Amino acid sequence: xxxxxxxxxxxxxxxxxxxxxxxxxxxxxxxxxxxxxxxxxxxxxxxxxxxxxxxxxxxxxxxxxxxxxxxxxxxxxxxxxxxxxxxxxxxxxxxxxxxxxxxxxxxxxxxxxxxxxxxxxxxxxxxxxxxxxxxxxxxxxxxxxxxxxxxxxxxxxxxxxxxxxxxxxxxxxxxxxxxxxxxxxxxxxxxxxxxxxxxxxxxxxxxxxxxxxxxxxxxxxxxxxxxxxxxxxxxxxxxxxxxxxxxxxxxxxxxxxxxxxxxxxxxxxxxxxxxxxxxxxxxxxxxxxxxxxxxxxxxxxxxxxxxxxxxxxxxxxxxxxxxxxxxxxxxxxxxxxxxxxxxxxxxxxxxxxxxxxxxxxxxxxxxxxxxxxxxxxxxxxxxxxxxxxxxxxxxxxxxxxxxxxxxxxxxxxxxxxxxxxxxxxxxxxxxxxxxxxxxxxxxxxxxxxxxxxxxxxxxxxxxxxxxxxxxxxxxxxxxxxxxxxxxxxxxxxxxxxxxxxxxxxxxxxxxxxxxxxxxxxxxxxxxxxxxxxxxxxxxxxxxxxxxxxxxxxxxxxxxxxxxxxxxxxxxxxxxxxxxxxxxxxxxxxxxxxxxxxxxxxxxxxxxxxxxxxxxxxxxxxxxxxxxxxxxxxxxxxxxxxxxxxxxxxxxxxxxxxxxxxxxxxxxxxxxxxxxxx
Numbered sequence: 001x002x003x004x005x006x007x008x009x010x011x012x013x014x015x016x017x018x019x020x021x022x023x024x025x026x027x028x029x030x031x032x033x034x035x036x037x038x039x040x041x042x043x044x045x046x047x048x049x050x051x052x053x054x055x056x057x058x059x060x061x062x063x064x065x066x067x068x069x070x071x072x073x074x075x076x077x078x079x080x081x082x083x084x085x086x087x088x089x090x091x092x093x094x095x096x097x098x099x100x101x102x103x104x105x106x107x108x109x110x111x112x113x114x115x116x117x118x119x120x121x122x123x124x125x126x127x128x129x130x131x132x133x134x135x136x137x138x139x140x141x142x143x144x145x146x147x148x149x150x151x152x153x154x155x156x157x158x159x160x161x162x163x164x165x166x167x168x169x170x171x172x173x174x175x176x177x178x179x180x181x182x183x184x185x186x187x188x189x190x191x192x193x194x195x196x197x198x199x200x201x202x203x204x205x206x207x208x209x210x211x212x213x214x215x216x217x218x219x220x221x222x223x224x225x226x227x228x229x230x231x232x233x234x235x236x237x238x239x240x241x242x243x244x245x246x247x248x249x250x251x252x253x254x255x256x257x258x259x260x261x262x263x264x265x266x267x268x269x270x271x272x273x274x275x276x277x278x279x280x281x282x283x284x285x286x287x288x289x290x291x292x293x294x295x296x297x298x299x300x301x302x303x304x305x306x307x308x309x310x311x312x313x314x315x316x317x318x319x320x321x322x323x324x325x326x327x328x329x330x331x332x333x334x335x336x337x338x339x340x341x342x343x344x345x346x347x348x349x350x351x352x353x354x355x356x357x358x359x360x361x362x363x364x365x366x367x368x369x370x371x372x373x374x375x376x377x378x379x380x381x382x383x384x385x386x387x388x389x390x391x392x393x394x395x396x397x398x399x400x401x402x403x404x405x406x407x408x409x410x411x412x413x414x415x416x417x418x419x420x421x422x423x424x425x426x427x428x429x430x431x432x433x434x435x436x437x438x439x440x441x442x443x444x445x446x447x448x449x450x451x452x453x454x455x456x457x458x459x460x461x462x463x464x465x466x467x468x469x470x471x472x473x474x475x476x477x478x479x480x481x482x483x484x485x486x487x488x489x490x491x492x493x494x495x496x497x498x499x500x501x502x503x504x505x506x507x508x509x510x511x512x513x514x515x516x517x518x519x520x521x522x523x524x525x526x527x528x529x530x531x532x533x534x535x536x537x538x539x540x541x542x543x544x545x546x547x548x549x550x551x552x553x554x555x556x557x558x559x560x561x562x563x564x565x566x567x568x569x570x571x572x573x574x575x576x577x578x579x580x581x582x583x584x585x586x587x588x589x590x591x592x593x594x595x596x597x598x599x600x601x602x603x604x605x606x607x608x609x610x611x612x613x614x615x616x617x618x619x620x621x622x623x624x625x626x627x628x629x630x631x632x633x634x635x636x637x638x639x640x641x642x643x644x645x646x647x648x649x650x651x652x653x654x655x656x657x658x659x660x661x662x663x664x665x666x667x668x669x670x671x672x673x674x675x676x677x
Contacts, residue, residue, distance in 0.1 A: 035671070035675060036674055038062060045073065051084065074661070074665065083394070086395075087388070096384075096471065098383060099379050101471050102379065102428065107344075108361050108362050112137065113317070114321030123137045144174050147300055157220065157276070162276075174300070174325035174326055178298050181221045185241050186232040187234075188232040189231055194213075203229050216233070217254050218256060244271065245258070247259075258272045275292060287336020303320050303322055303323075307319060308321065308358040309444055315371050326350050327361065334349055334352065341353075342360075344427075380447070381415045382467045385409060385415070405460050408453075409452075409455050409459070411440055413443050420441070440452075458542060465540075475529030479531075480525070486620055493517070510582070513526040526599075527596075549589075552570065554569070554570070564576055574589075591603060625645075625649045625653060633667075641672060645672070649663065649667065
């Protein structure tokens with residue numbers, strides 16, 4: 001190999017003028033290559049293959065042997081540290097980290113300890129649609145079904161219930177047990193201070209008989225643990241609430257609502273009604289509950305019949321736990337409207353709850369109870385899955401590109417629980433990779449135990465794992481990373497690219513594969529992206545032909561009638577037309593728009609077909625050689641090294657059956673690896 005390097009350099013030098021400098025360069029190139037000493041070579045191999053320096057015993061063994069052979073390298077590659085190294089390599093190659101790729105504002109995470117003073121509750125952003133404002137829980141001191149017998153702090157404001165006069169409605173949905181005025185919209189002043197002077201009173205109850213101040217009875221609020229009596233009126237410090245100057249009163253002269261004097265001007269706030277224990281109906285639909293604007297309406301707690309799935313043997317959560325009554329529910333749909341509770345909307349529908357064993361909800365990290373953050377465990381498990389697939393291929397010495405085609409995968413306790421019990425609907429839109437009964441049963445707490453199983457036929461190695469689909473959320477992003485990671489190619493227009501005049505109609509094409517300028521890259525990106533066409537963008541949802549046919553007449557009819565949401569059932573379909581193709585494609589699955597018959601085959605065949613085609617080009621072999629070279633030599637191949645090594649290594653890699661261990665062995669045995677630079 002050194003002789004080849006020397007001859008290549010001399011051949012190039014024949015085109016240069018002879019001189020002292022040139023002679024020195026030739027001498028440097030043709031001089032014998034100085035290789036690292038035996039001990040340094042072992043250290044280099046151990047660090048590169050195992051991620052650690054050699055042990056004393058390993059040094060002594062090699063010194064006694066006097067050389068490092070292929071058998072020694074293979075022995076190193078049979079150690080567990082090597083497979084950890086393989087996982088690390090693929091973590092970087094696949095950029096397997098979805099912590100910033102999954103939209104999650106914490107709405108489905110419960111806070112609280114499950115104790116008598118701290119019941120479990122969804123208290124983040126979602127609390128606004130359940131109780132009136134963000135970051136608020138239920139009444140921890142009031143058992144839900146005792147709501148009619150406990151000492152009601154605001155009984156002076158009766159009637160408090162007119163729509164539902166019980167603790168629960170006719171379908172068992174928990175109703176509020178207490179209310180407070182929202183100080184974001186109201187200014188609350190102690191009664192004695194508000195009524196200071198003549199005819200002053202000090203309590204809400206006293207307002208009943210006050211001629212001077214009695215009109216404020218319904219806007220008097222007994223607040224907090226100290227039972228402070230305050231009168232709360234629309235805040236004069238905010239323009240929107242200060243404008244509510246019209247006082248509407250009932251037959252007894254008591255204010256029931258503050259209104260805007262000119263609602264026809266479409267102000268941001270038209271009224272603030274008195275607070276009660278009655279809920280409003282969103283869009284006037286019975287059972288589509290929402291808190292009254294400006295009111296905090298809390299329900300009580302219940303003692304849960306089952307423990308949360310994260311309450312394992314190692315946690316110290318109370319048994320049973322206390323839970324806010326809304327979250328303790330277990331419905332698959334709103335009993336009034338039939339809207340599904342098995343989607344992210346459950347967090348804003350007070351009829352849904354967290355489901356069986358709280359399956360729809362997550363837990364924050366609770367150090368005091370040894371409870372680990374569910375979201376973090378799920379993200380970590382999704383990140384690890386493709387690395388386990390890659391490791392299994394290398395460990396079994398299978399053809400390396402099986403990592404792109406195999407149906408084999410792995411679950412730990414976190415993913416087993418997620419798939420088998422339909423968890424994570426508020427955050428992770430993930431299609432179970434196989435029938436739930438075929439997913440291995442692994443206890444939830446065993447997040448380090450990975451069990452093999454076989455996914456359904458549509459799967460293709462790491463390319464259809466939730467990690468890859470979430471990390472690269474669009475079809476174009478998936479194509480781009482596939483090309484970069486496995487073909488060592490990037491998309492860029494050619495240096496001589498040109499554009500037609502701005503008025504050319506080509507510039508207005510919606511199809512990027514033919515739009516001027518865009519077509520330089522998208523003529524390849526669009527048909528290649530079609531291989532992920534049955535995987536929804538920005539999710540890890542598989543669009544099964546049974547559930548998502550190529551064309552849905554219901555979606556077309558909704559689109560023609562101007563209903564672009566169609567009850568939320570047609571989000572994956574073309575519902576608006578922006579050009580002639582779109583107009584003729586209403587009701588068709590989005591991914592089929594602008595597709596040729598050949599590209600439609602790509603959609604149905606999936607990523608497996610893409611890998612098969614790329615295997616025929618030789619680009620997969622050459623790119624893998626370049627990446628392994630870069631990984632173990634710490635730098636890319638030079639131009640000269642590409643001439644010397646790339647083709648032979650690629651050919652040997654193919655002849656070995658694309659075994660990655662064989663390629664690594666060959667790379668670390670090259671003179672380039674052992675040379676002192």
